[in-house]
Amino acid sequence: MARVTFRADRCKGCGLCTTVCPKKIVIMDTETINEKGFHPATVIEMEKCIGCAMCATICPDCVIKVER
Numbered sequence: 001m002a003r004v005t006f007r008a009d010r011c012k013g014c015g016l017c018t019t020v021c022p023k024k025i026v027i028m029d030t031e032t033i034n035e036k037g038f039h040p041a042t043v044i045e046m047e048k049c050i051g052c053a054m055c056a057t058i059c060p061d062c063v064i065k066v067e068r
């Protein structure tokens with residue numbers, strides 16, 4: 001199973017990563033506010049991740065790391 005991790009404090013909440021995930025499992029965590037004052041992106045249902053790394057590729061701030 002692929003594993004996706006976020007350096008959440010670097011996230012600027014732009015939401016780009018949520019638009020490209022083919023499994024629609026990347027969401028903005030509206031329950032959390034990071035150091036910059038944004039809701040950071042996170043993954044729900046990690047078991048559905050196919051490790052395509054689309055989310056990591058599109059992130060302008062290198063927040064996301066995908067390991068397969």
Ligand code: SF4
Nearest residue numbers: 021049050052053055
């Ligand atoms: S690696 Fe692919 S499937 Fe997994 S969370 Fe990122 S965009 Fe979605």
Ligand code: SF4
Nearest residue numbers: 011012014015017059
């Ligand atoms: S693309 Fe990067 S900066 Fe934008 S919401 Fe996703 S993780 Fe945060």
